[in-house]
Amino acid sequence: MMKVLLTGGAGFIGRWVGKRLLEDGHSVWIVDNLSNGRKENLDEFRQHEGLKAFIEGSILDEALLSTLFEEVKFDVCYHLGASINVQDSIDDPRTTFENDTVGTFHILEQCRKHQVKVVFMSTCMVYDRCTDQTGINELHPTKPASPYAGAKIGAENLVLSYYFAYGLPTVVVRPFNTYGPYQKTGGEGGVVAIFLKNKLAGKPLSIYGDGTQTRDLLYVEDCAKFVVETGYSDAANGHVINAGLGRDISINDLAMLIVNNESQIRHVEHIHPQSEIQKLLCNSEKAHKLIGWSPAVSLEEGIRRTEDWIRSTNLI
Numbered sequence: 001m002m003k004v005l006l007t008g009g010a011g012f013i014g015r016w017v018g019k020r021l022l023e024d025g026h027s028v029w030i031v032d033n034l035s036n037g038r039k040e041n042l043d044e045f046r047q048h049e050g051l052k053a054f055i056e057g058s059i060l061d062e063a064l065l066s067t068l069f070e071e072v073k074f075d076v077c078y079h080l081g082a083s084i085n086v087q088d089s090i091d092d093p094r095t096t097f098e099n100d101t102v103g104t105f106h107i108l109e110q111c112r113k114h115q116v117k118v119v120f121m122s123t124c125m126v127y128d129r130c131t132d133q134t135g136i137n138e139l140h141p142t143k144p145a146s147p148y149a150g151a152k153i154g155a156e157n158l159v160l161s162y163y164f165a166y167g168l169p170t171v172v173v174r175p176f177n178t179y180g181p182y183q184k185t186g187g188e189g190g191v192v193a194i195f196l197k198n199k200l201a202g203k204p205l206s207i208y209g210d211g212t213q214t215r216d217l218l219y220v221e222d223c224a225k226f227v228v229e230t231g232y233s234d235a236a237n238g239h240v241i242n243a244g245l246g247r248d249i250s251i252n253d254l255a256m257l258i259v260n261n262e263s264q265i266r267h268v269e270h271i272h273p274q275s276e277i278q279k280l281l282c283n284s285e286k287a288h289k290l291i292g293w294s295p296a297v298s299l300e301e302g303i304r305r306t307e308d309w310i311r312s313t314n315l316i
């Protein structure tokens with residue numbers, strides 16, 4: 001049984017990580033400033049005795065973090081709180097840099113002071129395009145194609161430097177594009193959520209550019225299991241670890257898988273072609289070897305679960 005700090009826990013992936021930690025019997029404290037999260041995402045386990053506190057606050061608030069770390073002797077911090085939108089990072093790089101890089105620094109400083117393991121949530125968006133069918137492993141070149149990627153790479157390096165310089169147990173995880181229930185279905189959501197919402201509303205699906213760009217889509221409960229397990233594993237410390245489905249699909253094929261009707265699909269000008277990554281295919285062998293993780297939910301099954309959820313929430 002561990003005491004866990006979860007940042008970004010009111011967000012899409014964070015609420016699934018929180019759910020899993022509670023199911024595994026841990027005590028969980030959540031910090032989220034609700035800039036993109038929702039309190040309602042926690043409704044399912046709000047009464048759970050393991051959920052010790054939901055703190056509406058920012059990781060940029062050093063006084064808040066300092067008090068919290070003094071009060072609670074955490075064993076591990078899962079650090080998911082971040083600005084996540086590529087276009088927002090292009091329009092307003094300061095906010096992304098502050099939340100993703102400076103915010104991570106504040107978390108690291110507290111964890112260093114109190115000897116708390118850090119699981120840092122990075123992203124596949126730090127990688128350069130994939131060039132073969134074996135997929136992107138952790139030695140694949142990175143490329144900061146957007147300020148979002150740049151901010152995450154900066155934060156990753158700081159996180160690893162605390163492992164090398166101070167011996168602090170830290171791990172960097174790079175999940176590939178994640179989808180599932182609770183992801184926002186508006187313009188700022190993920191491609192699967194947006195496509196499904198438009199399908200259910202009888203609206204056409206808009207594809208940026210020619211739609212040949214590919215994504216390796218990871219179902220959110222597989223993602224959450226991966227993230228949680230890296231926190232449990234000493235073997236993961238000091239490592240960068242990928243997680244993905246191991247199958248990539250073009251956005252054109254994804255749209256067809258979802259609506260199965262060409263006339264419901266249109267192509268529009270890409271909003272940031274310069275920051276697009278043409279091919280993203282994950283190689284998760286390291287996750288399998290180090291922590292025994294592999295994905296359990298197929299793309300078709302994950303889409304079905306997500307569609308059922310969107311329908312049930314009347315978000316359309």
Ligand SMILES: NC(=O)c1ccc[n+]([C@@H]2O[C@H](COP(=O)([O-])OP(=O)(O)OC[C@H]3O[C@@H](n4cnc5c(N)ncnc54)[C@H](O)[C@@H]3O)[C@@H](O)[C@H]2O)c1
Nearest residue numbers: 008011012013032033034035036037058059081082177178
């Ligand atoms: N969605 C994906 O496909 C994906 C893939 C790989 C990695 N990630 C990473 O996973 C994490 C969670 O992403 P998500 O998709 O659930 O997005 P999300 O926006 O739903 O979650 C991020 C949460 O962080 C909170 N937050 C932002 N700034 C904060 C601050 N200064 N202080 C406290 N809380 C703050 C937001 O309110 C939000 O609830 C992020 O670090 C993201 O970069 C996401």
